[in-house]
Amino acid sequence: MLHDRLGYLLKHVQLSLTEQTGAVLAPLDVTGRELAVLTVLGGPEALAQQQAAAKLGVDRTTMVDLVDALQGKQLVERRPDPADRRRNLVHLTERGRQVLVEGSRVHARAEREFLAALDEDEIRQLKSLLQRVLKE
Amino acid sequence: MLHDRLGYLLKHVQLSLTEQTGAVLAPLDVTGRELAVLTVLGGPEALAQQQAAAKLGVDRTTMVDLVDALQGKQLVERRPDPADRRRNLVHLTERGRQVLVEGSRVHARAEREFLAALDEDEIRQLKSLLQRVLKE
DNA sequence: TATTGTTATACTCTATAACTATA
DNA sequence: TATAGTTATAGAGTATAACAATA
Numbered sequence: 001m002l003h004d005r006l007g008y009l010l011k012h013v014q015l016s017l018t019e020q021t022g023a024v025l026a027p028l029d030v031t032g033r034e035l036a037v038l039t040v041l042g043g044p045e046a047l048a049q050q051q052a053a054a055k056l057g058v059d060r061t062t063m064v065d066l067v068d069a070l071q072g073k074q075l076v077e078r079r080p081d082p083a084d085r086r087r088n089l090v091h092l093t094e095r096g097r098q099v100l101v102e103g104s105r106v107h108a109r110a111e112r113e114f115l116a117a118l119d120e121d122e123i124r125q126l127k128s129l130l131q132r133v134l135k136e
Numbered sequence: 137m138l139h140d141r142l143g144y145l146l147k148h149v150q151l152s153l154t155e156q157t158g159a160v161l162a163p164l165d166v167t168g169r170e171l172a173v174l175t176v177l178g179g180p181e182a183l184a185q186q187q188a189a190a191k192l193g194v195d196r197t198t199m200v201d202l203v204d205a206l207q208g209k210q211l212v213e214r215r216p217d218p219a220d221r222r223r224n225l226v227h228l229t230e231r232g233r234q235v236l237v238e239g240s241r242v243h244a245r246a247e248r249e250f251l252a253a254l255d256e257d258e259i260r261q262l263k264s265l266l267q268r269v270l271k272e
Numbered sequence: 273t274a275t276t277g278t279t280a281t282a283c284t285c286t287a288t289a290a291c292t293a294t295a
Numbered sequence: 296t297a298t299a300g301t302t303a304t305a306g307a308g309t310a311t312a313a314c315a316a317t318a
Contacts (some may be wrong), residue, residue: 002168002172002175002176002191002192003267005172005175006153006170006245006247006250006251006262006266007153007154007157007168007247008172009263009266009267009270010146010153010266011150012270013146013266013269013270014143014146014147014150014192014318015193016270017142017143017146017270020142021143033144033285036138036141036143036144039138039141040138046186048299048300049152049299049300049302050298054309055138056138057148057151058285058286059286059287059288060299060300061286061287061288061300061301061302062285062287062302063300064300064301064302065285071223073296078300079248079317083297084291084294084295085294085299085300086293086294086295086298086299086300087294087299088300091226092276092299101204104155110139111142111143113143114142114269115269117269117271117272118265118268119269120287122146122265125261126142126262126265126266126269127140127142127145128253128259128263129258129262130142130145130146130149130204130262131139131145132254133149133152133250133251133252133253133254134148134149134152135207135253136253169308180281184276184277185276185277186274186276186277193308193317194306194308194309195278195310195311196276196277196278197277197278197310197311198308198309199310200277200278200279201308214277220275220276220277220317220318221315221317221318222276222277222279222317222318223275223276223317224276224277272284
């Protein structure tokens, strides 16, 4: 049976989630993907592109396009690292901060709505199981 | 935190799973995707392309390419439906049946290995939670 | 008119290889 | 030589629009 297959379940749950969170983020003019990038870049220290790429699990060439898009929306700025001028430290702009805060809020709300069939304890359980699988 | 986000977890668990099952299916010259198509098409009744597409949750134009690929490997055959000649009923060949049986076996084994961090009960739990979310 | 399969086309996500500027 | 970022390019996977054959 197809619905027994983990791959099928993961794919379609993810598709559905992406659709639902994408809808609530659209008014902020960011995708779920871009919000994830802002989340990584919004930490206490500015990161170089490849550091951010590693955290996201994407290629450095993919990172270039992601930063391009965010910079085009004036949510981040590239600034050469004075200590190593090959590197771009990516800083969030004021607007980037605002979008990160508001986006995180509506994203979290959409995720809870998406998981409405589960209670709080089951949601924790689901995430915990997935985390354990991911760690090998 | 990024690892708390369901989207991140789903995506990376799926990527990792695809990689692992893809590796064991490679000797059979099918992808996990193609095996899923064979699974749907391998039921008791031959299906038209759009019926199969609906079960897989893909577009009918995508289905054309999927069937093309499987037909190129001589795992399926298109036969016009005598009752409605607009339709192609897609039949598994003898070789398609063999690949389906053997592929299902190695795929299931790879999936269990992938989930080695969980016991049988937790695997059931994980799938059950995902199924409930998918049903809305 | 409507539907099945098809083709052409395009868009997203991803990665590989080659380039540049720095180290 | 080696590394960070970039560009060009290509490959999956997906979908929309238009078409042919059939209903």
